Amino acid sequence: MTQGTITVDTPAQTARSTYRNERPYPFCPGCGHGVILNQLDKALSQLNLDPHKVVLVSDIGCVGLSDQYFATNAFHGLHGRSVAYATGIKLMNPELTVIVLMGDGGAGIGGHHLINAARRNIGITVLLFNNLNFGMTGGEHSVTTPIGARTATTRDGNMERPLDVARTVAVNGATYVWRGTMFDKDLPQHLAEAIQHPGFALLDIWELCTAYFVPNNTFNKKKLLATQEELGFPTGLLHREERPEFAQSQWDRAHAQQGKALALSPRGLEVRYTSRLEQPFRLVVAGRAGGKVRSTVRTAATAGVLSGLWATQRDDYPVTVMTGHSVSELILSPEEILYTGIETPDALLVVAEEGLAKVRHYLDRMGEEHLLFVTPSFADVPTRARKVVIDPKSLGIRVTRQNETALVLFKALQHLDIYPLAALADAIRATQRPEIAQQNLRVLQAVENAP
Ligand SMILES: Cc1ncc(C[n+]2csc(CCOP(=O)(O)OP(=O)(O)O)c2C)c(N)n1
Numbered sequence: 158m159t160q161g162t163i164t165v166d167t168p169a170q171t172a173r174s175t176y177r178n179e180r181p182y183p184f185c186p187g188c189g190h191g192v193i194l195n196q197l198d199k200a201l202s203q204l205n206l207d208p209h210k211v212v213l214v215s216d217i218g219c220v221g222l223s224d225q226y227f228a229t230n231a232f233h234g235l236h237g238r239s240v241a242y243a244t245g246i247k248l249m250n251p252e253l254t255v256i257v258l259m260g261d262g263g264a265g266i267g268g269h270h271l272i273n274a275a276r277r278n279i280g281i282t283v284l285l286f287n288n289l290n291f292g293m294t295g296g297e298h299s300v301t302t303p304i305g306a307r308t309a310t311t312r313d314g315n316m317e318r319p320l321d322v323a324r325t326v327a328v329n330g331a332t333y334v335w336r337g338t339m340f341d342k343d344l345p346q347h348l349a350e351a352i353q354h355p356g357f358a359l360l361d362i363w364e365l366c367t368a369y370f371v372p373n374n375t376f377n378k379k380k381l382l383a384t385q386e387e388l389g390f391p392t393g394l395l396h397r398e399e400r401p402e403f404a405q406s407q408w409d410r411a412h413a414q415q416g417k418a419l420a421l422s423p424r425g426l427e428v429r430y431t432s433r434l435e436q437p438f439r440l441v442v443a444g445r446a447g448g449k450v451r452s453t454v455r456t457a458a459t460a461g462v463l464s465g466l467w468a469t470q471r472d473d474y475p476v477t478v479m480t481g482h483s484v485s486e487l488i489l490s491p492e493e494i495l496y497t498g499i500e501t502p503d504a505l506l507v508v509a510e511e512g513l514a515k516v517r518h519y520l521d522r523m524g525e526e527h528l529l530f531v532t533p534s535f536a537d538v539p540t541r542a543r544k545v546v547i548d549p550k551s552l553g554i555r556v557t558r559q560n561e562t563a564l565v566l567f568k569a570l571q572h573l574d575i576y577p578l579a580a581l582a583d584a585i586r587a588t589q590r591p592e593i594a595q596q597n598l599r600v601l602q603a604v605e606n607a608p
Pocket residue numbers: 216217218219220221235236259260261262263264266286288290291292293294299
């Protein structure tokens with residue numbers, strides 16, 4: 158079945174007794190990770206899910222090793238980011254069962270991902286393997302380390318209050334939240350229930366890191382249960398509610414609005430003109446902030462698409478709105494553009510000193526096979542490129558800061574003859590607000606009428 162970009166095989170499903178593969182776990186003797194993973198295996202077997210439709214997204218740390226021991230799909234990435242990856246997988250493939258395996262270290266590093274996934278109610282199940290420390294790196298304290306606990310980094314006892322991950326996601330929109338321990342006999346049932354729950358589910362499963370937290374704190378099952386009690390962290394099913402699941406809701410809305418396509422897919426532009434371009438053409442426009450550089454280049458790009466070309470646009474990034482965009486790069490091509498960077502532009506258009514300062518490196522690289530369009534103030538700029546001087550004042554229309562770039566760019570496009578100016582007129586109407594479009598159509602008319 159295909160939905161979005163990932164194709165998933167769906168062979169006939171026969172009942173499986175295990176979702177584990179042959180490989181033994183690598184964990185230290187007595188580590189809670191193996192215990193919880195065995196319970197997960199039981200839950201998956203109970204649900205009899207097609208392993209092709211299950212994705213285990215593992216975080217980093219000892220728990221991050223886990224996905225390799227299962228005969229399901231898997232994704233393994235950076236520390237703390239497992240929930241973000243799982244969100245992406247679920248968004249594009251709402252029919253998949255997406256299960257995150259993360260440690261308390263990952264929950265601290267990527268805490269905001271947890272909160273955002275909860276608030277969206279994205280339909281993933283997060284298993285928090287909460288062994289109260291960073292296991293893999295030597296038992297350092299984490300966001301869930303209890304007050305007073307000794308770890309590699311809190312030798313005199315932890316002074317910080319631990320984060321209650323379960324109640325944090327519960328108050329931020331999670332729709333299934335449970336807390337318990339690796340010792341709970343009914344853990345497989347809670348795992349199965351959480352996996353079946355359509356929205357965001359989190360199980361905060363407290364467990365033992367026998368290599369570090371246990372010896373550092375002479376810790377055991379009894380102390381673990383007592384710690385939950387002392388901290389006032391409730392256990393059991395903490396929260397459950399019904400709320401629309403985000404991924405499926407997004408697809409439903411997309412289907413309702415467009416019949417078939419994703420909500421995020423671009424609106425198509427109908428090709429109405431032809432272009433004589435046979436290879437990519439790279440144009441850089443150097444104007445001034447507030448000179449409508451970006452929107453004018455966008456119009457030129459849109460005209461390219463209306464003429465059957467591929468188009469990409471890259472703008473410089475102003476630190477504040479008031480400094481504004483002054484340089485915009487446009488690539489037009491009859492073939493798909495796989496690299497949007499420009500080494501040397503085929504044409505450079507200079508309207509203002511401000512933009513020129515940012516594109517001098519291009520100017521230095523350009524030779525006589527390239528074109529330099531300039532306004533009269535830059536007629537003396539030294540260059541090996543062929544220079545074309547365009548005087549906006551000669552086009553029979555009052556030149557303003559707002560229309561100067563359009564006047565010079567439209568005139569240059571007329572000179573280049575990549576597509577008909579009628580495509581530009583359609584692009585102006587398609588991309589600009591009516592009052593701005595009127596101004597630009599007057600500019601285009603002036604360019605067309607000029608000798
Ligand atoms: C961004 C980032 N910071 C630090 C590390 C180093 N690192 C690797 S594993 C680990 C601790 C993992 O602890 P936890 O997530 O609780 O998993 P556990 O080992 O306890 O199962 C750390 C800090 C990393 N991989 N990435």
